[in-house]
Amino acid sequence: AQSVTQPDIHITVSEGASLELRCNYSYGATPYLFWYVQSPGQGLQLLLKYFSGDTLVQGIKGFEAEFKRSQSSFNLRKPSVHWSDAAEYFCAVGARGSQGNLIFGKGTKLSVKP
Amino acid sequence: GAVVSQHPSWVICKSGTSVKIECRSLDFQATTMFWYRQFPKQSLMLMATSNEGSKATYEQGVEKDKFLINHASLTLSTLTVTSAHPEDSSFYICSARNPNRYEQYFGPGTRLTVT
Numbered sequence: 001a002q003s004v005t006q007p008d009i010h011i012t013v014s015e016g017a018s019l020e021l022r023c024n025y026s027y028g029a030t031p032y033l034f035w036y037v038q039s040p041g042q043g044l045q046l047l048l049k050y051f052s053g054d055t056l057v058q059g060i061k062g063f064e065a066e067f068k069r070s071q072s073s074f075n076l077r078k079p080s081v082h083w084s085d086a087a088e089y090f091c092a093v094g095a096r097g098s099q100g101n102l103i104f105g106k107g108t109k110l111s112v113k114p
Numbered sequence: 115g116a117v118v119s120q121h122p123s124w125v126i127c128k129s130g131t132s133v134k135i136e137c138r139s140l141d142f143q144a145t146t147m148f149w150y151r152q153f154p155k156q157s158l159m160l161m162a163t164s165n166e167g168s169k170a171t172y173e174q175g176v177e178k179d180k181f182l183i184n185h186a187s188l189t190l191s192t193l194t195v196t197s198a199h200p201e202d203s204s205f206y207i208c209s210a211r212n213p214n215r216y217e218q219y220f221g222p223g224t225r226l227t228v229t
Binding site: 032034036041042043044045046049051090094099100101102103104105106107109 | 118120146148155156157158159160163165205207209211216217218219220221222223225
């Protein structure tokens with residue numbers, strides 16, 4: 001069965017520091033991979049996605065993610081975190097050829113210290 | 115990105131009553147829409163997949179007679195929580211899939227509180 005693991009429940013970084021949020025997935029083949037961000041009481045905004053091709057994907061707000069097939073990982077990175085990046089981040093996978101339903105990880109809450 | 119709206123954004127109802135939540139795709143026709151439930155500080159759990167003009171497909175463990183989904187048009191899906199109980203209190207989020215692309219666009223969510 002498909003599953004998504006985000007090992008870090010809560011991460012705190014200083015403003016200006018670099019960030020890496022981890023995501024590992026379990027799936028029989030290469031799935032579609034997504035990172036979403038959710039601010040408190042809000043819906044989800046797509047940061048970036050990987051379908052195929054270049055394994056380093058650029059997204060909005062300066063985020064990037066790298067797909068590593070050998071590690072079944074899709075970690076999210078940002079070189080310099082801003083206070084406005086504080087939010088909940090969700091990794092999700094979708095099955096190729098499906099209707100598009102996604103399986104989400106449990107999320108990582110990012111706090112930013114001034 | 116595409117815009118998906120939900121109405122209401124927040125609703126309080128009494129136990130035993132029914133509540134309808136609307137999800138609208140504002141700038142594309144969505145043949146497929148999804149309904150998720152999110153408990154506080156937890157992830158999104160897919161409740162059902164809604165296809166325009168056909169019955170919704172419910173995930174295991176989701177009571178289809180309690181959570182009625184209607185996808186009456188290409189831009190509107192509704193979720194009705196029937197005979198609501200306090201344990202149904204949650205954050206309900208819908209999403210719409212652009213038929214030409216795989217990705218989903220999420221609504222802002224509806225906070226349901228059942229007293």
